[in-house]
Amino acid sequence: MPLYSQIIQYVLSGITIGSVYAIIALGFNIIYNSTSIINFAQGEFVMLGGLTMIFFTVMLKFPLVIGFPLTVLVLTLIGIIMERFTISPIKKPTVVTLIIVTIAVSILFKGVAMLVWGKDTHFLPPFSGEKGIAFMGASLNPQYIWVVGITVVVVVLLSIFFKYTIIGKAMTACAVNRTAASLMGINVKRMVLLSFALSAAIGGIAGIIIAPITLMAYDNGAMLGLKGFGAAVLGGLGNFYGAIFAGLLLGVMESLGAGLIHSGYKDAIALLVLLLVLFIKPSGIFGVTEVSGFKKF
Amino acid sequence: MDKKNSLTLLILTVCLVVFPFIVTNTYYISTMVFVGINGIIAIGLSLLMGCAGQISIGHAAFFGLGAYTSAVLTAKLGFHPWCAFFLGILLSSCIALIIGIPSLKLKGHYLAMATLGFGEITYIVFNELTDITGGPSGIGGIPKIYLAGYAMNTDIKYYFFVWAFLLLILTLSLNLIHSRIGRALRSIHDSEVAANAMGVNTSKLKIQVFMISAVFGSVAGSLYTHYVTFVSPSSFGLFFSILLVMMVVIGGMHSVWGALIGAALLTILPEFLRALKDFEIFVYGAVLLLIMIFLPRGLIGGLEYLFNRLIKKV
Amino acid sequence: MDNVILHASKIKKTFGGLVAVSDLDFTVREGRIKAIIGPNGAGKTTVFNLITGILQPTGGEIQFQGNSITRLKSYRISSLGISRTFQNVQLFSNMSVIENVMIGRHPRTSSGIMSSILSLPKKRKEEKEVRKRAMEYLEFVGLGDRFDESPENLPFGKQRLLEIARAMATEPRLLLLDEPASGLNTKETQNLARLITEIRGRGITILLVEHDMELVMGISDEIMVLNSGQKIAEGLPREIQENDEVIKAYLGEA
Ligand SMILES: Nc1ncnc2c1ncn2[C@@H]1O[C@H](COP(=O)(O)OP(=O)(O)O)[C@@H](O)[C@H]1O
Ligand SMILES: [Mg+2]
Numbered sequence: 046m047p048l049y050s051q052i053i054q055y056v057l058s059g060i061t062i063g064s065v066y067a068i069i070a071l072g073f074n075i076i077y078n079s080t081s082i083i084n085f086a087q088g089e090f091v092m093l094g095g096l097t098m099i100f101f102t103v104m105l106k107f108p109l110v111i112g113f114p115l116t117v118l119v120l121t122l123i124g125i126i127m128e129r130f131t132i133s134p135i136k137k138p139t140v141v142t143l144i145i146v147t148i149a150v151s152i153l154f155k156g157v158a159m160l161v162w163g164k165d166t167h168f169l170p171p172f173s174g175e176k177g178i179a180f181m182g183a184s185l186n187p188q189y190i191w192v193v194g195i196t197v198v199v200v201v202l203l204s205i206f207f208k209y210t211i212i213g214k215a216m217t218a219c220a221v222n223r224t225a226a227s228l229m230g231i232n233v234k235r236m237v238l239l240s241f242a243l244s245a246a247i248g249g250i251a252g253i254i255i256a257p258i259t260l261m262a263y264d265n266g267a268m269l270g271l272k273g274f275g276a277a278v279l280g281g282l283g284n285f286y287g288a289i290f291a292g293l294l295l296g297v298m299e300s301l302g303a304g305l306i307h308s309g310y311k312d313a314i315a316l317l318v319l320l321l322v323l324f325i326k327p328s329g330i331f332g333v334t335e336v337s338g339f340k341k342f
Numbered sequence: 343m344d345k346k347n348s349l350t351l352l353i354l355t356v357c358l359v360v361f362p363f364i365v366t367n368t369y370y371i372s373t374m375v376f377v378g379i380n381g382i383i384a385i386g387l388s389l390l391m392g393c394a395g396q397i398s399i400g401h402a403a404f405f406g407l408g409a410y411t412s413a414v415l416t417a418k419l420g421f422h423p424w425c426a427f428f429l430g431i432l433l434s435s436c437i438a439l440i441i442g443i444p445s446l447k448l449k450g451h452y453l454a455m456a457t458l459g460f461g462e463i464t465y466i467v468f469n470e471l472t473d474i475t476g477g478p479s480g481i482g483g484i485p486k487i488y489l490a491g492y493a494m495n496t497d498i499k500y501y502f503f504v505w506a507f508l509l510l511i512l513t514l515s516l517n518l519i520h521s522r523i524g525r526a527l528r529s530i531h532d533s534e535v536a537a538n539a540m541g542v543n544t545s546k547l548k549i550q551v552f553m554i555s556a557v558f559g560s561v562a563g564s565l566y567t568h569y570v571t572f573v574s575p576s577s578f579g580l581f582f583s584i585l586l587v588m589m590v591v592i593g594g595m596h597s598v599w600g601a602l603i604g605a606a607l608l609t610i611l612p613e614f615l616r617a618l619k620d621f622e623i624f625v626y627g628a629v630l631l632l633i634m635i636f637l638p639r640g641l642i643g644g645l646e647y648l649f650n651r652l653i654k655k656v
Numbered sequence: 657m658d659n660v661i662l663h664a665s666k667i668k669k670t671f672g673g674l675v676a677v678s679d680l681d682f683t684v685r686e687g688r689i690k691a692i693i694g695p696n697g698a699g700k701t702t703v704f705n706l707i708t709g710i711l712q713p714t715g716g717e718i719q720f721q722g723n724s725i726t727r728l729k730s731y732r733i734s735s736l737g738i739s740r741t742f743q744n745v746q747l748f749s750n751m752s753v754i755e756n757v758m759i760g761r762h763p764r765t766s767s768g769i770m771s772s773i774l775s776l777p778k779k780r781k782e783e784k785e786v787r788k789r790a791m792e793y794l795e796f797v798g799l800g801d802r803f804d805e806s807p808e809n810l811p812f813g814k815q816r817l818l819e820i821a822r823a824m825a826t827e828p829r830l831l832l833l834d835e836p837a838s839g840l841n842t843k844e845t846q847n848l849a850r851l852i853t854e855i856r857g858r859g860i861t862i863l864l865v866e867h868d869m870e871l872v873m874g875i876s877d878e879i880m881v882l883n884s885g886q887k888i889a890e891g892l893p894r895e896i897q898e899n900d901e902v903i904k905a906y907l908g909e910a
Contacts, residue, residue, distance in 0.1 A: 083451050134635050140450065141397065145591045146634045148584060152627030159620060267580070271458070278455040313466040316459040323456050324444035514773045521772035521779060522765055522786070525751070529759045532748035539708050539742075541734035541763025541826055550769055596750070 050182030055304040056297055057180070061189040061258065063296020064196035065091075068251040069273025070280065070288035071203065072244040078220030078283045079233075079240035081140065085147040086127065088270020089154035090245045094120050094252025095261035096158055099167045109172060116253055117246050123154075124245025128238050151266065158263035169256035192254045199247055200289060207285070216240065220283060272299075275319050281332025291330060295319070347516050350599065351509070358505050362498055371497045373613055375569060378504035379562045381605040384589040385508075385515050386558030388601035391590050393519060394551045395531030396446060397454050400461025401586050404556040406468055406578030407434045408563025413481045413573045414474060423487040427564045431557050438556030439549065446548040461583045468575035480574025487568040500569050507565065508602075511558055515598050518554075527551055592633050594640025603641050661686040661830055661861050662707070662738075667716035669702050669885075676702040678885040679716070684830065689852065689862045691872045693896075694882035695905060700865040701743055703882070704832050707863075708740050709733045720830070735763035739828035741819040743835045743865070747807040754803040756818060757790035760825025793821040797851065813844040820851065830861045837868045849875050873897065881905065 069091060076084045097119050101112035131150050135142065172191045177184035206213040218226040219236045227233045251269075252261065259265070276295050280287025295315050303311035322330060362371055387401050411430035415421035421429075445456045468475050475481065486495045487503075494503045518524050529537040530544050538544050567573055585608060593604025611629065615622040637644040662684040669677040677699040684690050692700050705711040707718060709730035717726045725733050739760075748756050765786055767779040794800050797817040802810065807818055816836055823831055833852070837845045849871055856862055866872050872879065872893070879896045881889040883905040889896055896902055 077451075083454070131631060131635070135638070137638050139638070141391070141591055141595065142634055142638055144397075144454075145588055146631060148588065149627050149630035149634060152623060153631065156621075156624030156627055159623065271462075271580070274455060275459070278452055282451060307470075309470040310466060313463045313470075316463050320444075320456055320459050320463075323448060323452060327448050327452060329452070517775040518769070518773050521775070522762065522767045522782070523769055523772040525755060525759060526762055528751055528755075529748045532750055533746045535710055535730075536742065536746040536748070537759070538730035539710065539734055539740055540759050540822065541731050542759065543729070543731045545729075554769075 047182065051304065052301070053181050054183040055300045057183060057185060057189060059297030059300030060293060061186075061192045061296070062255075062300065063293035064193050065251050065255045065269070065292075066272045066276045066295050067289045067292025068196055068199055068247055069269060070276035070292050071200075071285065072248045072251070073274055073277040074283050074285065074288050075216075075244045075247075076240050077277070079216055079236050080132075080143075082132070082138075082143045082147065083274065083282075084241075084244065085144060085270065085274075086151035086154055086266075087244065087248055087273060088266035088268070089151045089158075090120060090124070090248025090266075091252040091255070091269045091273075092158060092261060092263065092266035093123060093154060094249030095169065095256035095265070096162050096167060096252070096263070097249070098253040098256060099169050099261065100162075103167070103169065113253060117249050120249030121242045121246045124241040124243070125238060127245070128241035132237070132241070133234070151270070155263055155266065162263055164263065166260045166262040167256075168260055169253075171257040186258070188254075188257045192258070195250065195254050199250060203247070204285070212239065272315075275316070279319050279322055279329055281329030284329065284331045287329060287331035344520065347520075351513065351516070355509060358509075362501060368497045371501050373610060375497065375500050375504050377606045377609045378501070378508045379566050379569070380586075380589065380609050381508050381602050382504075382511055382562040382565070383559045383586055384593070384601035384605040385511055385598050386555035387586050388590045388593075388595065388598045389515055389518065389527070390551050390555040391587070392595035392597065392600070393524065393531065394527040394548055396548055396552070397450075397587070398457040398552070398555070399454050399580075399583050399587055400457035400459070400464070401555065401559055402578045402580070402582035403461045403464035404434045404438065404559030405563040405566070405582070406464060406575070407437060408560030409567045409573045409578065410468065410475055410481075410563075411560070412564040412567040413484050416568075417481055417484045423485060423564075423568060427487075427561075430560045430564050434556045434560035434563075435553045438553040442549040442552040446545065446552060458580070458583070462580060465575055465579045468578060475575070478575060480572060482572045484567055484571040484573070486571070494568065504565055504569075507561065511561070512598065512602070519598065523547065588630060592630060592640055594642030596639065597642050600640050600642035603645075607641065659686040660684070661721060662863070663719040664703075664707070665717050665719075667703075667706055667718060668714045669699075669706055669711060670714045676885050677706065677713075680882075680885070680887055682880055682887065682890070684861060684863055685878075686829075686861050687856065687859060688877040689856055689864060689875055691864045691866060691876040691879045692882060693866065693869075693872060693879060694888075697884075698882040699885040700882055701834055702885075704740060704834055704863075704865065707733075707832065708738060731763070734826055734828075737827070737829035738832065739823035739826045739830075740832035741816070741823055741834055741836060743838070745812075745815045745819055747815060747818060747822075749806065749808050751807075752803065753799060753805050753807055753810070753818060754787065754790050754794060756807055757793050757821050757825050758786050760793070760822040761786045761789060763826055790825060793825045794818075796824065797821045798847075813840045816840065816848075817851075820855075824855065824860075828860060830863065831855060832863045832865075834865045835867060836864070837866055837871050845871055 069087060072087050072090065073083060076082055094116055098112055098116045101107045101115050102109060127150055131146055135146065171188040173187050177186055207217050215231045216236050216239065218231060219233055223233055272295060276292035277288050279295065280291035298318055299311050299315040302314035306314065383401060383405055387398065390396050390398055408430040411433055412423065412426045415426035415429060416423050441460050445453060448456050469478055486493045489503060494500050526542045526547055529542055530548065534544050589604035589608050590601050592607060594600025615625055618625060660683045664680060664682050666679045666681060667677060668679055692703065694700055702711065706713050709728055713726060717724055720736060720738060725736065748759065765782055767782050771779040791800065791803065794803055797820055799814060799817055799821065807815060810818060837848055840848060845868060852862060852875055864876065876893055879891065879893055880887060881896060881902050888901050888905060889899045
């Protein structure tokens, strides 16, 4: 394959994996905006999403159109359970306590997944076959189109939700100023619960669409979560479009780095760029420095 | 250091000396060696996190730098172990300086991400720099370290060796906390803006305490290397960095004693849970969760609470 | 005593599109009490943040005792002799009351990392001295008996006094007080007025941001009025009280 089609190949797979990072980053942002918590179990939602989908469609042989919504439903419930039983009981939450709690939850999720699905790597068949589509000299995996397409749908639906629905607007208000929101009669606790449910649901979607490409095992959550967190920070925590841009950027860089430089250093390259960006712009590409400087940890 | 700390330190020393005479099982002694090694890093991280309020999710890197410097220099290049030990300290503090200057300008979750990224990059380098580090298969055949002519070649000798280091580091840390510098560090934790306005050079102090904690990490790494005589990257990854943070928080961030208790719990607990096989990870997660929900100030906070209740009753 | 201690020329601060302080000129004379008044959001706190280096100005220059401090770091400015209190009290809540004041001694003491870690005799002697001096400042503001408590246990008025003690401990030449009377009752405010004049009596210049007009008119030598980041009036208390533009700014324009 000539170099330029190789590059196209890398960019295409970069955009695909980047879309998934973007969705995961959005999951981080939704919870961060309503609670200032970085949910370190976000990656586990993705893992659970992939494995639950495999359970419904591979083990129970449900069709995709049923397995998909069922999986999202299960993940929503998991998000609600997590908030009710681990976040909400904490009386005096500090950022560090919450970080540890979400890490503990992620360990628990991993344990549950290991008990249910074992330590094997599971396979989810691509949604529409594996025959590559020729595209500018490169071969396009049809699953890539599913991933990018579903990502676009998720992004559009989320922006409609936050801009035009009452609940979405209430959540945005909480993100801007929690005290003011509660004075305006918004039930902040309910919003926190909702943010966990929503975040788990879209984490689950990320898991469903990525599973046919990367396969899924009980211990895949941490790395996916890490990349998504990277994207969220790179885009400026809490910034919706920043997360999407940064997710795609990370995905493409990682893919190009792996293909053109050295596959062992692919994560290092992505992280290095992330560090350099933070060192130049301490609050991410689209973050606001002066405000974040005053936010207490 | 005040009376309470000196007394606790004395009691701890006595217990440590008596311990191997009561418990002679080498397995327990060996576990205590690891408690000591983890304790040294956790104390350093507690200075950074609990005292100065700056999080690091990449401290396994400094542990690894110390361990690999000792391993590479002694096993491959025939350096004297103590020489490698001090070069490890030098390397770690230089890297802490270089990483610390830009990173510690970051706040909150951004700092968490930056240190995490640094830790991951270091881990990847350990894996990929095969010519020097041996890659994923690691480096073996590391010689024992000598102290005043005695080889530290048995569990019991190493036990005393490691815990002597820990007591030294603990004493120095307690001194630091109860000083002008320690007070300034605590002020950064509460309000960096106010600390600066009162004339505290917060950027410099944050970098200094980051370097100190890196040095402690490196010391622990070298001690680890000469104990297990084999290093491979898997001991220095993200999981260990997170484990270190958990030691500090579970034990109680506001006190270096907490870090020590946290290190002990999280080193000993998995040994007990090993019998549970696949359920280990599950119980482990549950224990962490319960401690955090019911003891927000960590184990030491819980102990303090009990102690105060007891005093009130008497 | 007519020396200029602080001189700000054309200082400007913008936050994104918002102009918080715009081309502001003013001077503070040594040994005086100067007040800055103006409605909420006028930019008063921002001026304090610019003087103390917590924020970097978008433009302009600030001179302290004849030297430019515009680009200096906050901690350097503090050790040169400018100290402050905060509108939203910023005490160190994990330390005792006296330790809060001891932080104020930081720029006037010198024990470094090494002597701290090794607990050298020099360090221990200095610690004793620091504690003694901190106690004096606590007694000065009337908090001597509460030195061992957590600052969070103090009533709000006393927290404000503690901030003043902490600022005084740095031995400033210029003290900036940001709304020291807000949240205080009448008696506490009278006590505060006495304290501020006493501080001036020690030769310390004071720049005061305050909404309590009785306090401002009672103790200030000079008043500057800010609105939307601009100076709309400056003069003696009596002149300000009669100024139409000031009255308009406060009552809101029709
Ligand atoms: N760190 C900041 N980031 C963004 N805007 C700020 C910041 N600090 C102050 N402002 C804005 O600058 C203006 C002046 O604020 P401030 O100086 O606090 O007013 P005052 O103290 O007179 O009430 C306000 O509109 C405020 O919202
Ligand atoms: Mg103000």
